[in-house]
Amino acid sequence: MNITQKCSHSLSQQGLDLIFEQVLSGGQIFKDRNLLRHDYVPTSLPHREEQIRRLGSVLAPALSKERVSNIFAYGKTGTGKTIVARFVLDRLQKKARDYGRAVDTSYVNCRLSGTNYRVIADLCRALGQEVPFTGLAVGELLDRLRDALKSRGSAFLVVLDEIDALVKRSEDDSVLYELTRINESLEGGWIGVIGISNDLHFKDFLDPRVLSSLGEEELVFKPYSSDELYDILSDRAEAAFQPGALEDGALRLCAAMAAGEHGDARRALDLLRVAGEIGERGREKGILESHVRLAQQKVEHDRVTEVLSSLPLHSRILLIAVLHSENARKESLVTGDVYEVYRELCAAAAVESLTQRRVSGLLNELDLMGIVNARVVSFGRYGRTKKIRLGVEPRAVTSTFGSDGLVRGLLEYAPKSLPKQHAR
DNA sequence: AATCCACAGGAAGCCCGGGAAC
């Protein structure tokens, strides 16, 4: 029996057709769910008029080939920094085209690009300069960028999103320095930098020379309030959902939940989209508050499984060590305890263990991802260490790692070196 | 007030894989 035959037995053709038909006709719930994606740039951005105007007026001189001030935008995630930057650049470029002016733009996410080298390489490519993805000295790349700018003779506006990732990781902001100074040695073209950061304290890390150049102008994005989120959501929901498919209460709940998480519009949109999808799958007529609550759980669950399944081997073993230790004892799990169990698990899996220094670092990474909670505490005479707790459902760990042959066995393994109970 | 624990976390440097230039 071949595979297609098998499938047609397990799922009735009509059922499948129905699913497809529903999507084709937009379904009962959605008109266009893409409008709820956070990378979608709508035609208007409510409650960001001020920032748009500021950014627009700072960048406008580019149209007449004048040099613009560098600008630095900061605010927490989901406060609209990225979308405002994209919005303004889009408009600017359109205007430039209409009037036959040469303006190049580029958007780079520094955290995704990851390194100085790759960021500059991205910029080179945006100007049509082909560069290898590794192998050159960064200085060489900067030279090529300069050449490209010179030969195009255009205005080049660059958005460096999550610029803090660049500085913190390399501990070396000389590339930013070079980038902001590139204009001095240039005739014809020039470069304008729009730096975006989630980290409000980012400025403290910066070399003052970079700061004075990058921070010629500043743009602050405050978190959205619940009401503002509501406006944003209802704007998009109107176009994204079928008329009457969305209860106002559900919309308000999305806004309120996201407002609770530092006014994150991205989160609000996710909630709304997922709530819609849940309702759609349940063949509901409308989206209610209960769907939003389910969506909240699903969004969180998906985030956790995604993070877990992308963890490298040693982080997995470490996490299982935390799991075992926590099962054995409820309070006061500290680095030393976890490390001991981790070592034993490594031995059991015939894997060379890492040093405690490294494990401590891995624990910090897991903490940042919200997978564990690690807090530095002092037990006085009994030392200073980190208290560690699992930050996610144990079930999420066991089910995600259950499909990983290498570590699956460790989930059932019973470590002998489980932390002893001391009086603390 | 001094001591001392059990680490935290910074700094430097090693090693490896990947790639370009010569």
Add this chain to the structure above:
DNA sequence: GTTCCCGGGCTTCCTGTGGATT
């Protein structure tokens, strides 16, 4: 081929430290 560069993951060595205990 050799030589150089880059970045990531890691180890080694180190100094720093909050607060109970002496």
